[in-house]
Amino acid sequence: MATPIHLSRRTLLSLAGLGAGAVALGGCGDSGSDSAGIEWWHIQNTDPMLPVWAAFAEEFQAQNEGVGITITPLENEAFKARLTTVTQAGDPPDIYHTWGGGVLRQQVEAGLCQDITDAVAPWRDILQSASTLPYEIDGRLYGVPFDIGMVxxxxxxxxxxxxxxxxxxxxxxxxxxxxxxxxxxxxxxxxxxxxxxxxxxxxxxxxxxxxxxxxxxxxxxxxxxxxxxxxxxxxxxxxxxxxxxxxxxxxxxxxxxxxxxxxxxxxxxxxxxxxxxxxxxxxxxxxxxxxxxxxxxxxxxxxxxxxxxxxxxxxxFGGGGGFAIGRDASPDAIRFLEFISQVDKQRRAVATGAFLPVTIGAEDAIEDPNLAAVADTLANASNFQLYLDxxxxxxxxxxxxxxxxxxxxxxxxxxxxxxxxxxxxxx
CATH class of the missing domain: 3.40.190.10 (Periplasmic binding protein-like II)
Structure with missing residues (x-):
């Protein structure tokens, strides 16, 4: 059993709602090339974040000709069930939602996701240090956060x-x-x-x-x-x-x-x-x-x-939402995570009211006084416990x-x- 992660958390779960099918965005290029296509599973399957994630993918494709992103938005529990099926088959998506902790550890031990420590190192300092902790396994990084919060x-x-x-x-x-x-x-x-x-x-x-x-x-x-x-x-x-x-x-x-x-x-x-x-x-x-x-x-x-x-x-008590990189994903997948982690993208996500920021400098995008209260409570937390599940x-x-x-x-x-x-x- 993995030891629970304590932060001195955690964003959190994402929005729940109705399931949705895969959406292939333009610019897929050669679908037979591993470097041309990114399969992305996330759980923001309702407004306000569903269209925001889609917009980020479109913007990334516009700046990276020949790289296509196929998005599969899933409801929380449906995502867990479907991810279990594909990981048991040894075929995880290129980018997929993770809450870190014991579930991520099992995926790491099964060789299903990439160690991205070195790839993220050049830009990791733009992220709040506490936000990355749920995705560290034995001192190595296996996920990039996009949200942090508490219950x-x-x-x-x-x-x-x-x-x-x-x-x-x-x-x-x-x-x-x-x-x-x-x-x-x-x-x-x-x-x-x-x-x-x-x-x-x-x-x-x-x-x-x-x-x-x-x-x-x-x-x-x-x-x-x-x-x-x-x-x-x-x-x-x-x-x-x-x-x-x-x-x-x-x-x-x-x-x-x-x-x-x-x-x-x-x-x-x-x-x-x-x-x-x-x-x-x-x-x-x-x-x-x-x-x-x-x-x-x-x-x-x-x-x-x-x-x-x-x-x-x-x-x-809470958690953070992040993304792991599947074992067969191309470097383009990690570059996409860097893209959505930039402060301007974080501000756009935070402005929806669905997230609290993980990128340093995006705090000014919090508009809701209640979310500001959550952020303040979290900032003054004496300790942090990741969701038990x-x-x-x-x-x-x-x-x-x-x-x-x-x-x-x-x-x-x-x-x-x-x-x-x-x-x-x-x-």
């Missing part, structure tokens, strides 16, 4: 005010009180995409961090043991929340980015909170169809502290998502969840 609570200020809540909670006990007050006011406290499972693991991971500190998550990886007080306690506190029945109707089957899913419930004002990464405002607007989303009614606060916990309330080996990460989903559904106890994850880790 926290997004909330509807008007709904909080309607329930008489004047400030975001600072502790888990206060958070449970907020949930109770919202319910008493007839307001759905939390939107959750229970059908997709990964959003639920955010609660379990953050609670384990707050109880045991990031060191507890690292130690679990080293010992292949999740039956420790940090993880058992995380399950117990999550079970306390579930017992309050805080989620929207039908949450167990809900998606994240669909019109009837988690993000839409927030964007429509049908729920007061969601625990999600910095991309949340953009997906709320897209999924709900409400222009501008919640606008000034939307606020952000970090995950609360747990009374008596060893973890700091300033420890951040990426930090750990893929089988362990999937087990975390699946078993936590069962805990939220009332089908497993905290102890059973911890034991099940441990069993998979020790295989």
């Amino acid at each position: 926290g609570f997004w909330y509807n200020k008007t709904l909080f005010a309607d329930a008489g809540i004047t400030a975001p909670p600072q502790t888990w006990a206060e958070y449970l009180e907020v949930v109770g007050r919202l319910k008493s006011a007839g307001i759905t406290p939390i939107a959750l995409a229970g059908g997709e499972k990964w959003p639920g693991h955010y609660y379990w991971a953050y609670l384990a961090m707050r109880i045991g500190g990031v060191e507890a998550l690292s130690q679990a990886a080293e010992d292949d043991n999740f039956t420790t007080p940090a993880f058992i306690g995380a399950g117990e506190r999550l079970a306390e929340l579930v017992a309050l029945e805080p989620f929207q109707q039908g949450f167990l089957g809900a998606s994240y980015g669909e019109p009837d899913g988690q993000a839409a419930a927030m964007g429509n004002g049908d729920a007061a909170m969601e625990l999600m990464g910095q991309w949340a405002p953009a997906v709320q607007e897209e999924a709900s169809g409400v222009e501008g989303g919640l606008g000034s009614d939307l606020g952000f606060f970090p995950f609360p502290a747990v009374d008596g916990g060893q973890g700091s309330a300033s420890d951040a 990426q930090a750990y080996a893929p089988a362990v990460g999937q087990e975390v998502n699946d078993r936590v989903a069962e805990l939220i559904a009332g089908q497993m106890t905290p102890e059973q969840v911890a034991e099940a994850v441990t069993v998979v880790a020790q295989r």
Whole structure:
């Protein structure tokens, strides 16, 4: 099992939505030449970033005659499944999305992606040093970041005010009180995409961090043991929340980015909170169809502290989005990553509201005050933990998502969840 990456994170997940097919852009040249074609898989398959990525590819082709880029935008879970299929066949795309961590380590050990340390060295200093850490394996670089961020609570200020809540909670006990007050006011406290499972693991991971500190998550990886007080306690506190029945109707089957899913419930004002990464405002607007989303009614606060916990309330949890280079890709693929990493391209991406910058000097493109708050919180984080379903080996990460989903559904106890994850880790 790979040790979780701690940054002193992490951008984040990307937008979820409907799957899309491959789009071949002009300028492909000789399709039989390895140097002429770049196959690029990404997960920004909805607005606002879908057209931005396409524009970058077109601009790169215009400047590099004979180099063509075939883009395959995929929804998050569909991407994971399809990438698993092609990597098992030993045929990864030339450029593909990666969150780094344990999944990337497995790809490196299988010889599926290129060591790009030396190729990126001439321009690596334009990137924030912390942003590249999830893509370093044994001191070598295997991916280039395009986003960095963290997970926290997004909330509807008007709904909080309607329930008489004047400030975001600072502790888990206060958070449970907020949930109770919202319910008493007839307001759905939390939107959750229970059908997709990964959003639920955010609660379990953050609670384990707050109880045991990031060191507890690292130690679990080293010992292949999740039956420790940090993880058992995380399950117990999550079970306390579930017992309050805080989620929207039908949450167990809900998606994240669909019109009837988690993000839409927030964007429509049908729920007061969601625990999600910095991309949340953009997906709320897209999924709900409400222009501008919640606008000034939307606020952000970090995950609360747990009374008596060893973890700091300033420890951040999240991840970054990056791109790895497939083992058979031509040098043109790395040149394309350099192209989209330039500060002018980063500013254009950041201006969509979907990303936080990884290129030094692009910070001035952050327009949304909530995203600026996320960036400030991340900048002042005392430590950083990568998403557990990426930090750990893929089988362990999937087990975390699946078993936590069962805990939220009332089908497993905290102890059973911890034991099940441990069993998979020790295989």
